[in-house]
Amino acid sequence: MTDTRAVPLLETDGLAVRYRRGRHRPALTAVHGLGLTVGRGETVALVGESGSGKSSVGNAVLGLTPVDSGSIRFDGEDITRADPRRRRALTAEIQAVFQDPYGSLNPVRTIGQSLVEPLLVHRRPGAGTPREQVADALERVGLPASAAGRYPAHFSGGQRQRIAIARALIIRPRLIVCDEPTSxxxxxxxxxxxxxxxxxxxxLGVSYLFITHDLALIRHVAHRVVVLYGGHIMETGSTEQVCDRPRHPYSQALLAAAPVPDPEEQARRRNGRRAPTADARSGGPGAGCPFALRCPHAEEPCRRILPPLESVDGGQLACLRYPEIAEPSALQP
Structure with missing residues (x-):
């Protein structure tokens, strides 16, 4: 008998997402062969700037974006191309909190109506009546039970986001995809x-796939980090490792760009950055490292060869020049 605790709650293998852009334009590949796991009760942060492919990964897990190739498994079940009926059932297990608090709630429904709907659809057991569960969910996110009778327009953006989180939590899912929930x-x-x-x-032991561009934020929420650039994994590792000792030049650039409250430290980071060399800027797009044109350490092979994702010091790294350029204290893009 298989020990279910040993099976990741979420696992992607070779996940690729492509967007068609019309009959005469080539498809845009947003995610290239991505593999990651999220354990039970674990938070994995998917980090990268806009256009890195991180939201495409989240949408693929939620079934909102078709998968071009590869697989997605939830609790050992292949849900890559689950039919609509199975997808509706999966919403009881997989919920989402999106970035926009204004588009997350129906403006013509009260907060109580929006929150009670998942309970009525899935009929999952809980403590108390639906009204009591709604009140408990609101209080859990710092809002009074009386908020259930009001409409979204009566709340600020921050309050709406807390309501969206309450709605995601009310049926007690096992996985929540958090797509820039605090930005x-x-x-x-x-x-x-x-x-x-x-x-x-x-x-509750819930797991999170936490999508963000803020490397500093994940110190307080994630157990592990996956750094994406151009739809490719650049680096993975524990939160402490990636935040305190980033090894990939792109991870170092993300950390250096994060604001810090100490002016002297911020100045040190700013002065420590180096502009890409003329040689690094001269290369064109190709099959090489997707970060090569922005990397100050890039050399000619970097623009020709896609670096493999290799196991390094308990994590993974895709960089041809590591450990040649390895300087854990250097925060250089």
């Missing part, structure tokens, strides 16, 4: 949301 919030609300997500994970 529209101010810092104080960000901290509240992160603390809330961490507390819910401790209480």
């Amino acid at each position: 529209a919030l101010d810092l104080s609300i960000q901290a509240q949301v992160i603390n809330l997500l961490n507390q819910v994970q401790r209480d």
Whole structure:
């Protein structure tokens, strides 16, 4: 008998996502053969700037974007091309919190109506009546039970995002895809949301695929980190390893770009950055490392050869010039 605890809750293997752009234009490949796992009760952060492919991964897991090739397995079940009926059933197990708090809620329905709908659809057992569960969910995210009778227009952006989180949590899913859930919030609300997500994970054992561009933020929420650039994995590792000792030049650039409250440290990071050399800028697009044109360490082979993702120090790294350029303290793009 297979020990289900040994099977990752979520696993992708060779995942590729392509977008068709019309009859006469080639398809755009957003994700190239990505493989990652999310364990039970674990938070894995998918980090990268806009256009890196991280949201495409989340949408593929949610069934919102078709998968071109590869597979997605949830609790050992292949859900890559699950039919609509199975996908509806999976919403009880896989929920999402998106970036836009204004587009997450139906403006003509009260908050209580929006929150109770998942309970009525899936009829999952819970503590108390649906009304009591709605009140409990609102209080869990720092809102009064009386908010259930009001409409989304009566709330700020931060409050709407907390309501969206309450809706995702109310049926107690096993996995939540969090796509930039705090980017529209101010810092104080960000901290509240992160603390809330961490507390819910401790209480319920829920797993998170946490999508963000903010490498500094994930220190407080993630167990492991996957760094994406151009749809390729650049680096993976524990949060401490990637945030404190980034090995890939792109990871170093992301960390150096994150603002810090210490002016002297911020100046040191800014002065430590180096502009790409003329040689690095002269290469054209091709089959090489997708970061080669921006990398100050790139040489001619970097623009010809796609670096394999190799196991390094308990994580993974895709860089032809490592460990030649390995300087854990250097924060250079």
